[in-house]
Amino acid sequence: MYSKLILLLGSTFTALVYGQSASSTTTATVPAGTAIPGDYSGQYRPQIHFSPPQGFMNDPNGMFLDDNGTYHLYYQYNPTDTIAGNQHWGHATSRDLYTWTNQPIALSPSNSTSFIFSGSAVLDPNNTSGLFLNQTNGILAYYTLSGPTQQTQNLAYSLDNGYTFTKYAHNPLIAIGSPQYRDPKVLWYAPGNHWVMVVSYAQEFTIEILTSPNGLTWSFASNFSHHGLLGTQYECPNLVEMPMQGSDETMWLLYISINPGAPLGGSIGQYFPGRFNGTHFSPVDHAARIADWGKDNYASQFFSNIPGNQNQVSIAWASNWHYANYVPTGPAEGWASAMSLPRVNYLRNATRTGYTLVSLPYRLEGLRGGEAVASSDDLGSNGTLFADLEGGSGAFMVDVNVTGLNVSGLSNTASVNFTIMASGSGEVIGGGIFLGGDATMWIDRGGIQGWNNIYNADKFSTAYVLEDAFDFQVVVDRSIIEVFGLEGEKSATLVYYPEALLDTVVVRTSGLNEGASVTANVYSLEGTWPSGQLQPNSTVNGTALDRRNLLESQLWGV
Numbered sequence: 001m002y003s004k005l006i007l008l009l010g011s012t013f014t015a016l017v018y019g020q021s022a023s024s025t026t027t028a029t030v031p032a033g034t035a036i037p038g039d040y041s042g043q044y045r046p047q048i049h050f051s052p053p054q055g056f057m058n059d060p061n062g063m064f065l066d067d068n069g070t071y072h073l074y075y076q077y078n079p080t081d082t083i084a085g086n087q088h089w090g091h092a093t094s095r096d097l098y099t100w101t102n103q104p105i106a107l108s109p110s111n112s113t114s115f116i117f118s119g120s121a122v123l124d125p126n127n128t129s130g131l132f133l134n135q136t137n138g139i140l141a142y143y144t145l146s147g148p149t150q151q152t153q154n155l156a157y158s159l160d161n162g163y164t165f166t167k168y169a170h171n172p173l174i175a176i177g178s179p180q181y182r183d184p185k186v187l188w189y190a191p192g193n194h195w196v197m198v199v200s201y202a203q204e205f206t207i208e209i210l211t212s213p214n215g216l217t218w219s220f221a222s223n224f225s226h227h228g229l230l231g232t233q234y235e236c237p238n239l240v241e242m243p244m245q246g247s248d249e250t251m252w253l254l255y256i257s258i259n260p261g262a263p264l265g266g267s268i269g270q271y272f273p274g275r276f277n278g279t280h281f282s283p284v285d286h287a288a289r290i291a292d293w294g295k296d297n298y299a300s301q302f303f304s305n306i307p308g309n310q311n312q313v314s315i316a317w318a319s320n321w322h323y324a325n326y327v328p329t330g331p332a333e334g335w336a337s338a339m340s341l342p343r344v345n346y347l348r349n350a351t352r353t354g355y356t357l358v359s360l361p362y363r364l365e366g367l368r369g370g371e372a373v374a375s376s377d378d379l380g381s382n383g384t385l386f387a388d389l390e391g392g393s394g395a396f397m398v399d400v401n402v403t404g405l406n407v408s409g410l411s412n413t414a415s416v417n418f419t420i421m422a423s424g425s426g427e428v429i430g431g432g433i434f435l436g437g438d439a440t441m442w443i444d445r446g447g448i449q450g451w452n453n454i455y456n457a458d459k460f461s462t463a464y465v466l467e468d469a470f471d472f473q474v475v476v477d478r479s480i481i482e483v484f485g486l487e488g489e490k491s492a493t494l495v496y497y498p499e500a501l502l503d504t505v506v507v508r509t510s511g512l513n514e515g516a517s518v519t520a521n522v523y524s525l526e527g528t529w530p531s532g533q534l535q536p537n538s539t540v541n542g543t544a545l546d547r548r549n550l551l552e553s554q555l556w557g558v
């Protein structure tokens with residue numbers, strides 16, 4: 001959660017988004033007990049990504065998988081404007097991570113000077129907190145209360161699976177008088193039979209690790225300070241156990257978001273693979289590893305209640321504090337910011353670079369709905385594949401797999417490109433990989449006209465260590481593009497705001513060696529925000545497509 005919010009809160013909130021007139025307190029206009037309606041038909045509206053019904057969204061919060069198989073996503077939410085401020089926890093639920101049901105706001109500030117900042121949620125099946133009578137599905141939600149003079153760590157609990165919360169009577173749990181102390185992420189450490197919290201001293205570049213037997217009283221365990229990139233603040237720490245590919249042992253990952261001061265400007269996430277013994281985290285080495293080579297992937301959070309020996313599932317905020325308050329969706333459509341795709345994560349020992357976080361779209365194949373729109377079994381060394389997606393949802397996917405490469409024999413111009421165009425305006429996003437020499441993947445959003453901002457960088461690139469094969473997937477969704485390369489070793493997330501819908505794909509190869517083979521497929525993806533519920537003021541429940549059965553069969557064993 002961004003500390004400058006406090007300053008924004010002093011400004012006047014303009015144009016309340018659902019018709020009620022401004023009153024002296026902003027909270028007076030926020031509906032309680034009912035989901036806020038959303039119109040998901042706008043030209044910028046992602047069709048398979050989560051975005052808030054109205055208003056401004058940032059960090060994902062409180063993500064947990066309930067014991068009934070439903071994923072809960074809470075998020076930093078300003079229900080009364082399309083810029084940051086007035087922080088609540090919005091809430092949505094999904095059984096497949098694509099079809100979402102908007103829920104009533106889960107946590108609201110009790111007055112206009114203390115706001116509900118980022119945090120996390122866990123199940124307390126053993127009633128360690130003593131808050132849960134006769135139930136094993138009690139939820140503990142930890143959040144930062146950001147007040148005029150300090151940020152404190154607080155608790156709210158839910159008796160109904162995370163739909164409604166009661167603020168704990170003895171809040172705050174932790175108050176140290178610091179104005180820059182936030183974003184608690186809590187987990188259960190089974191070997192030690194205790195809870196663990198990681199929380200950020202943002203401007204001291206320190207992640208504090210605390211432990212607790214009951215989730216209520218917390219003791220200092222250790223600090224993790226000044227590792228990797230500092231930016232100018234550490235935020236939103238996550239500590240999560242996950243599989244190491246090819247090994248029976250799990251590893252731990254400490255994930256830290258930095259803002260501002262990312263290498264590409266603004267905000268980004270970095271991670272540290274390592275070991276955790278219940279009180280101390282030890283990274284495997286001194287390297288800083290950046291999670292995304294685009295500019296719009298921040299505050300990633302991992303769902304709690306997924307066992308550490310299974311692949312972990314994450315969602316990030318797909319924006320950047322550099323320009324999140326200035327994107328055109330607010331004025332045009334009354335909402336701002338979407339989440340990244342849900343991602344499946346584990347660690348891999350990557351060629352040469354070693355420990356690497358793999359991040360791949362979570363079971364996206366369930367949205368393909370049929371045959372590829374365009375397909376080639378072998379594009380050859382100088383081939384072109386063309387796909388016309390006009391009339392589709394605006395969400396589609398390009399899947400390319402190159403094998404049989406003789407990398408050392410390739411010229412520096414050997415390449416595979418994807419070009420994504422808007423037939424209505426001629427706008428274009430270009431991208432591709434140069435395979436010879438120092439292999440480099442690139443993407444260029446500079447051909448998009450509908451948005452201009454001094455921090456809106458156009459061109460991005462990253463280096464790859466290639467052996468004899470390379471694959472990439474590109475997922476496009478009206479105003480977000482995500483690129484995954486080398487089976488998820490590299491991912492890039494970018495937003496863009498075109499004048500017309502991107503609806504045409506060209507994949508092109510050039511200069512590959514004899515014996516190289518390129519398969520390419522372009523799939524249309526079915527929107528998960530049902531068109532039948534797109535009327536203004538209606539509540540989008542996000543389930544009408546009834547894809548649920550298909551996806552549910554794939555839910556487990558991610």
Ligand SMILES: *[C@@H]1O[C@H](CO)[C@@H](O)[C@H](O)[C@H]1NC(C)=O
Pocket residue numbers: 018019020536537
């Ligand atoms: C939607 O709500 C607004 C504000 O309450 C109202 O002015 C408008 O008429 C409503 N639109 C429809 C289609 O009901």
Ligand SMILES: *[C@@H]1O[C@H](CO)[C@@H](O)[C@H](O)[C@H]1NC(C)=O
Pocket residue numbers: 068161
């Ligand atoms: C569990 O999930 C089913 C199917 O979605 C739903 O009908 C039921 O209400 C859920 N139970 C709880 C306690 O959320």
Ligand SMILES: *[C@@H]1O[C@H](CO)[C@@H](O)[C@H](O)[C@H]1NC(C)=O
Pocket residue numbers: 110111112113114145
């Ligand atoms: C606002 O709410 C917070 C949290 O409940 C409380 O600590 C604070 O005293 C309240 N401030 C005012 C001015 O009522």
Ligand SMILES: *[C@@H]1O[C@H](CO)[C@@H](O)[C@H](O)[C@H]1NC(C)=O
Pocket residue numbers: 127129130131132133134135
């Ligand atoms: C949970 O803990 C409280 C406080 O110790 C106790 O009153 C209650 O009976 C416990 N509930 C269960 C199901 O153990």
Ligand SMILES: *[C@@H]1O[C@H](CO)[C@@H](O)[C@H](O)[C@H]1NC(C)=O
Pocket residue numbers: 133134
């Ligand atoms: C908890 O369960 C016990 C045993 O079934 C029952 O006697 C008691 O009334 C329940 N308490 C609550 C608060 O539901």
Ligand SMILES: *[C@@H]1O[C@H](CO)[C@@H](O)[C@H](O)[C@H]1NC(C)=O
Pocket residue numbers: 123124125126128188190
């Ligand atoms: C609950 O208790 C069981 C049995 O002691 C233990 O294995 C498990 O780790 C505990 N889990 C939580 C979240 O308290």
Ligand SMILES: *[C@@H]1O[C@H](CO)[C@@H](O)[C@H](O)[C@H]1NC(C)=O
Pocket residue numbers: 277278279280
């Ligand atoms: C955890 O690691 C720290 C630092 O190496 C050490 O001091 C502590 O004793 C270890 N705790 C356990 C339970 O192994």
Ligand SMILES: *[C@@H]1O[C@H](CO)[C@@H](O)[C@H](O)[C@H]1NC(C)=O
Pocket residue numbers: 349354355
């Ligand atoms: C990663 O693979 C390299 C090359 O096979 C090997 O030398 C190294 O020990 C591996 N590292 C890990 C952490 O498994």
Ligand SMILES: *[C@@H]1O[C@H](CO)[C@@H](O)[C@H](O)[C@H]1NC(C)=O
Pocket residue numbers: 382
């Ligand atoms: C590649 O294909 C284009 C169009 O078919 C052709 O004009 C060009 O000569 C080809 N280049 C090579 C190197 O084969």
Ligand SMILES: *[C@@H]1O[C@H](CO)[C@@H](O)[C@H](O)[C@H]1NC(C)=O
Pocket residue numbers: 401402403471487
């Ligand atoms: C690419 O194709 C090869 C050969 O068919 C296959 O072994 C590999 O799994 C494919 N990679 C991806 C990411 O689909």
Ligand SMILES: *[C@@H]1O[C@H](CO)[C@@H](O)[C@H](O)[C@H]1NC(C)=O
Pocket residue numbers: 415416417432508509510
């Ligand atoms: C890919 O795009 C780059 C940059 O425009 C260009 O240099 C290269 O020739 C293109 N390759 C193909 C196969 O189109």
Ligand SMILES: *[C@@H]1O[C@H](CO)[C@@H](O)[C@H](O)[C@H]1NC(C)=O
Pocket residue numbers: 533539540541
């Ligand atoms: C959406 O959910 C609300 C609240 O549960 C319900 O009243 C409404 O009927 C649902 N609408 C549709 C189209 O399912």
